[in-house]
Amino acid sequence: MKFRVKDMDIATGDILVAILNEKDAKKLDLHSGDRVLVNYGKKSTVAILDISESKRAVPEGKIGLFEEVLDKLHIKKGAVIDLGFTGKPESVKYIRDKLFGKTLAYTELYRIIDDITNDRLTAVEKTYFVAAGFINGWSTEEVVDMTKAMVETGGQLKFPGVTLDKHCIGGVPGNRTTMIVIPIIASAGFTIPKTSSRAITSPAGTADTMECLARVELPEKRIKEIVRKTKACIVHGGSMNLAPADDKIIEVEHPLSIDAEGQLLASVMAKKYTVSANHVLIDIPLGKTTKAKNKKDANHLRKMFELIGAKLGMNVIVIITDGSQPIGNGVGPLLESEDVMAVLRNDPLAPEDLKEKAIKMAGILLEMTGRYRRREGAKVAREILKSGQALKKMQEIIKAQGRQKKFTLGEYRKPVKSGKKGRVKEIDNEIIAKIARMAGAPHDKGSGLFINKKIGDSVKNGELLYTLYAENKFKLDLAVEFLKKNKGYIIG
Amino acid sequence: MKFRVKDMDIATGDILVAILNEKDAKKLDLHSGDRVLVNYGKKSTVAILDISESKRAVPEGKIGLFEEVLDKLHIKKGAVIDLGFTGKPESVKYIRDKLFGKTLAYTELYRIIDDITNDRLTAVEKTYFVAAGFINGWSTEEVVDMTKAMVETGGQLKFPGVTLDKHCIGGVPGNRTTMIVIPIIASAGFTIPKTSSRAITSPAGTADTMECLARVELPEKRIKEIVRKTKACIVHGGSMNLAPADDKIIEVEHPLSIDAEGQLLASVMAKKYTVSANHVLIDIPLGKTTKAKNKKDANHLRKMFELIGAKLGMNVIVIITDGSQPIGNGVGPLLESEDVMAVLRNDPLAPEDLKEKAIKMAGILLEMTGRYRRREGAKVAREILKSGQALKKMQEIIKAQGRQKKFTLGEYRKPVKSGKKGRVKEIDNEIIAKIARMAGAPHDKGSGLFINKKIGDSVKNGELLYTLYAENKFKLDLAVEFLKKNKGYIIG
Numbered sequence: 001m002k003f004r005v006k007d008m009d010i011a012t013g014d015i016l017v018a019i020l021n022e023k024d025a026k027k028l029d030l031h032s033g034d035r036v037l038v039n040y041g042k043k044s045t046v047a048i049l050d051i052s053e054s055k056r057a058v059p060e061g062k063i064g065l066f067e068e069v070l071d072k073l074h075i076k077k078g079a080v081i082d083l084g085f086t087g088k089p090e091s092v093k094y095i096r097d098k099l100f101g102k103t104l105a106y107t108e109l110y111r112i113i114d115d116i117t118n119d120r121l122t123a124v125e126k127t128y129f130v131a132a133g134f135i136n137g138w139s140t141e142e143v144v145d146m147t148k149a150m151v152e153t154g155g156q157l158k159f160p161g162v163t164l165d166k167h168c169i170g171g172v173p174g175n176r177t178t179m180i181v182i183p184i185i186a187s188a189g190f191t192i193p194k195t196s197s198r199a200i201t202s203p204a205g206t207a208d209t210m211e212c213l214a215r216v217e218l219p220e221k222r223i224k225e226i227v228r229k230t231k232a233c234i235v236h237g238g239s240m241n242l243a244p245a246d247d248k249i250i251e252v253e254h255p256l257s258i259d260a261e262g263q264l265l266a267s268v269m270a271k272k273y274t275v276s277a278n279h280v281l282i283d284i285p286l287g288k289t290t291k292a293k294n295k296k297d298a299n300h301l302r303k304m305f306e307l308i309g310a311k312l313g314m315n316v317i318v319i320i321t322d323g324s325q326p327i328g329n330g331v332g333p334l335l336e337s338e339d340v341m342a343v344l345r346n347d348p349l350a351p352e353d354l355k356e357k358a359i360k361m362a363g364i365l366l367e368m369t370g371r372y373r374r375r376e377g378a379k380v381a382r383e384i385l386k387s388g389q390a391l392k393k394m395q396e397i398i399k400a401q402g403r404q405k406k407f408t409l410g411e412y413r414k415p416v417k418s419g420k421k422g423r424v425k426e427i428d429n430e431i432i433a434k435i436a437r438m439a440g441a442p443h444d445k446g447s448g449l450f451i452n453k454k455i456g457d458s459v460k461n462g463e464l465l466y467t468l469y470a471e472n473k474f475k476l477d478l479a480v481e482f483l484k485k486n487k488g489y490i491i492g
Numbered sequence: 493m494k495f496r497v498k499d500m501d502i503a504t505g506d507i508l509v510a511i512l513n514e515k516d517a518k519k520l521d522l523h524s525g526d527r528v529l530v531n532y533g534k535k536s537t538v539a540i541l542d543i544s545e546s547k548r549a550v551p552e553g554k555i556g557l558f559e560e561v562l563d564k565l566h567i568k569k570g571a572v573i574d575l576g577f578t579g580k581p582e583s584v585k586y587i588r589d590k591l592f593g594k595t596l597a598y599t600e601l602y603r604i605i606d607d608i609t610n611d612r613l614t615a616v617e618k619t620y621f622v623a624a625g626f627i628n629g630w631s632t633e634e635v636v637d638m639t640k641a642m643v644e645t646g647g648q649l650k651f652p653g654v655t656l657d658k659h660c661i662g663g664v665p666g667n668r669t670t671m672i673v674i675p676i677i678a679s680a681g682f683t684i685p686k687t688s689s690r691a692i693t694s695p696a697g698t699a700d701t702m703e704c705l706a707r708v709e710l711p712e713k714r715i716k717e718i719v720r721k722t723k724a725c726i727v728h729g730g731s732m733n734l735a736p737a738d739d740k741i742i743e744v745e746h747p748l749s750i751d752a753e754g755q756l757l758a759s760v761m762a763k764k765y766t767v768s769a770n771h772v773l774i775d776i777p778l779g780k781t782t783k784a785k786n787k788k789d790a791n792h793l794r795k796m797f798e799l800i801g802a803k804l805g806m807n808v809i810v811i812i813t814d815g816s817q818p819i820g821n822g823v824g825p826l827l828e829s830e831d832v833m834a835v836l837r838n839d840p841l842a843p844e845d846l847k848e849k850a851i852k853m854a855g856i857l858l859e860m861t862g863r864y865r866r867r868e869g870a871k872v873a874r875e876i877l878k879s880g881q882a883l884k885k886m887q888e889i890i891k892a893q894g895r896q897k898k899f900t901l902g903e904y905r906k907p908v909k910s911g912k913k914g915r916v917k918e919i920d921n922e923i924i925a926k927i928a929r930m931a932g933a934p935h936d937k938g939s940g941l942f943i944n945k946k947i948g949d950s951v952k953n954g955e956l957l958y959t960l961y962a963e964n965k966f967k968l969d970l971a972v973e974f975l976k977k978n979k980g981y982i983i984g
Contacts, residue, residue, distance in 0.1 A: 474521075
């Protein structure tokens with residue numbers, strides 16, 4: 001059935017919507033909420049149907065399309081599309097099976113991941129998938145299968161020779177080692193094409209932070225050129241069709257701030273596999289308020305990563321690091337990017353903890369290549385950083401990706417002071433993250449907080465613990481209101 | 493912040509949507525997918541924000557509202573609304589807790605149910621709630637609390653004196669006893685205000701079936717009048733603001749055809765509580781392909797119903813009935829309504845099984861009132877049916893609710909025949925339900941199937957098992973395609 005397209009000029013952010021006039025819908029026996037197939041040339045997508053009751057929004061014979069559908073199919077206003085029927089995909093049955101506790105086979109997981117990739121599942125169906133996996137858990141086999149399915153349903157970036165990669169499972173605010181490790185490794189002559197994600201539960205992901213300096217949403221072709229030229233990149237993986245199901249799954253994890261283990265493992269390993277990484281270093285911060293809350297959980301995750309790495313033919317080393325408090329001084333995209341640049345510039349005020357952790361990690365990666373002996377890697381990494389080569393490399397990467405307009409720090413500020421004298425005993429990562437997010441991070445790049453006191457520091461009554469930054473008064477007030485109950489610090 | 497309303501003339505079916513121009517959204521730091529508060533007079537609702545990028549859909553200073561928002565707040569085009577901010581409701585935290593396996597307290601469940609009732613949770617958040625409860629289960633206390641919360645967040649219909657009610661947990665196609673029991677009980681002089689739901693996983697709910705005869709979506713005031721006049725009603729509960737959270741939960745159960753125990757218990761008991769029922773009869777069909785698949789499950793459910801009934805001060809009797817095959821001949825709204833009317837008319841061709849089950853249930857209800865002795869109830873019920881009083885009462889109820897336009901049987905038909913000679917050993921309720929649903933039931937009232945052979949009947953090779961009816965060729969073909977693999981019959 002042919003319909004002429006009306007550009008509705010409405011964007012939902014993620015949901016694909018098509019609108020028919022009520023009369024056309026009745027003729028076709030379609031109802032609001034139904035799944036329809038929009039075919040245009042060789043492209044096709046599933047969309048959710050809304051209804052126009054009068055002819056004002058959409059007259060008979062026309063189909064109204066939201067921006068997401070127009071963009072996906074590259075449809076212009078006035079074009080004619082062919083509307084098809086489509087039942088509920090078979091993968092919904094497999095999701096139901098998982099909800100009932102069944103273990104899924106590769107073909108079943110592939111169908112689910114493929115349908116997610118191609119927008120054939122609704123947000124509610126995806127949510128059942130995530131919730132079922134989250135509560136019932138995934139077997140190692142299921143995770144390996146899910147990883148493979150994620151890789152196979154997207155594009156792959158092949159690079160010649162030895163390719164390195166790193167990943168941190170997160171949970172520690174300010175932990176932006178990637179942006180220091182990448183330029184060091186590339187300076188040493190190794191290929192390290194880093195695709196990062198945006199924040200899920202944190203106030204900033206590497207993609208959000210890098211975006212303060214350079215463009216991170218780049219087409220695949222451009223990224224290949226950048227990596228060929230500079231040996232590296234720090235881009236947003238979501239823009240590249242690498243394991244595209246992952247971001248679509250994260251969309252429904254976001255509302256509840258959950259980060260399910262199976263999804264986490266598959267997501268990380270798929271991203272590494274698609275960039276043809278041979279050596280992968282994974283950082284699991286351990287701390288009361290990180291994702292791995294105890295040694296047992298951390299070791300379990302380590303084993304899972306190494307097991308899945310081996311099954312996928314990758315050399316994986318997992319390090320368990322100190323996650324007891326934020327790393328660096330800044331929390332929030334812009335503030336964290338300033339910490340990174342201070343380290344790369346060898347600024348004497350640059351945060352020591354961030355610098356040392358980055359050197360350690362770069363060192364391990366260098367040793368994994370086999371070119372350096374044990375304990376030699378960190379020395380080489382330190383030398384590259386000190387010499388200014390890493391800064392030069394970072395500038396080269398920024399230039400290649402496209403320099404970003406300058407962001408400014410949030411103009412609404414609030415100094416947060418200690419209510420007593422003593423020594424900082426604990427800092428709660430989750431509370432710090434929550435406060436930074438309430439202030440607007442990661443969406444508002446200039447929002448977040450700058451930390452003055454770390455664990456072990458002595459503080460006077462009324463002395464500054466950190467400064468809160470927000471781009472908008474409403475959000476600052478919201479964060480300050482929350483702060484009154486919990487600043488995230490224990491002073492002993 | 494004030495905005496003038498533009499009626500977008502778009503209906504989603506359930507989701508409340510508001511649209512701002514991109515420039516206004518930026519000013520307010522709002523993004524697509526954000527939750528906003530639309531205030532109009534004393535009314536207010538949460539809506540999900542979409543964005544208009546050019547000024548074509550929604551210019552600056554205006555807010556585009558979808559039909560669901562306009563209807564809910566009774567807003568007319570050109571009115572001015574006040575747009576407010578609203579964060580994520582606290583109940584999302586409790587849903588997250590349940591996902592992590594925590595037992596929820598009354599106040600937490602109340603907050604969740606209240607936010608669901610008032611559309612403050614998104615479909616994704618509601619889905620996590622359902623999935624978490626489904627997999628982790630609910631304690632008896634939680635179910636009682638959820639029931640109370642559902643009652644308290646809606647209206648209540650108080651009737652003077654003894655009030656009866658009945659319910660079947662479903663799973664058996666064609667099991668439309670309600671529409672026979674209600675007129676019998678009302679003829680006996682008792683008040684029995686029946687609020688039914690629409691089909692969740694079945695090809696027809698009582699509300700869908702009754703709707704073939706009379707209007708079932710009626711305002712509360714009208715229902716009170718009808719019950720005062722006729723002693724009964726058979727209406728859709730969803731239209732009455734009785735435990736309104738229930739239907740909003742069912743919306744997200746629907747896509748995966750799940751029917752979670754805790755939700756089931758709370759939903760049923762809340763509906764009974766809100767109509768001030770004193771005596772409640774609950775029917776649990778037991779069969780390989782019903783919801784209660786074995787004696788143990790059925791007994792567990794019975795205990796839960798009786799326990800929760802006792803905690804809520806209701807006299808509850810649970811009967812476990814034969815659920816081995818469909819009841820009556822028709823499956824699908826119109827075909828089932830024809831079975832019901834045949835029984836009420838004392839038609840010699842009326843299905844015996846449906847008639848006998850209805851008489852048995854009406855008998856128990858009559859005995860529960862205390863007016864009749866043990867074994868006397870069924871006799872009285874049979875007499876009322878035979879005398880034509882029940883038919884007269886049903887016609888009175890239909891007239892009071894408003895007679896419905898006549899529906900016609902689907903014109904696309906397919907006789908389904910046995911591929912061998914023998915005796916019907918088993919009929920699969922789930923497969924029969926699935927075939928009827930694929931053919932269009934319950935949405936297409938005239939779709940479904942008419943059964944010619946029941947368990948124990950002998951069949952010849954090529955003899956008719958049932959006839960499939962559909963209102964639309966596409967759906968008939970879909971059902972026939974499925975049929976080829978499984979007709980739902982085992983001939984031995």
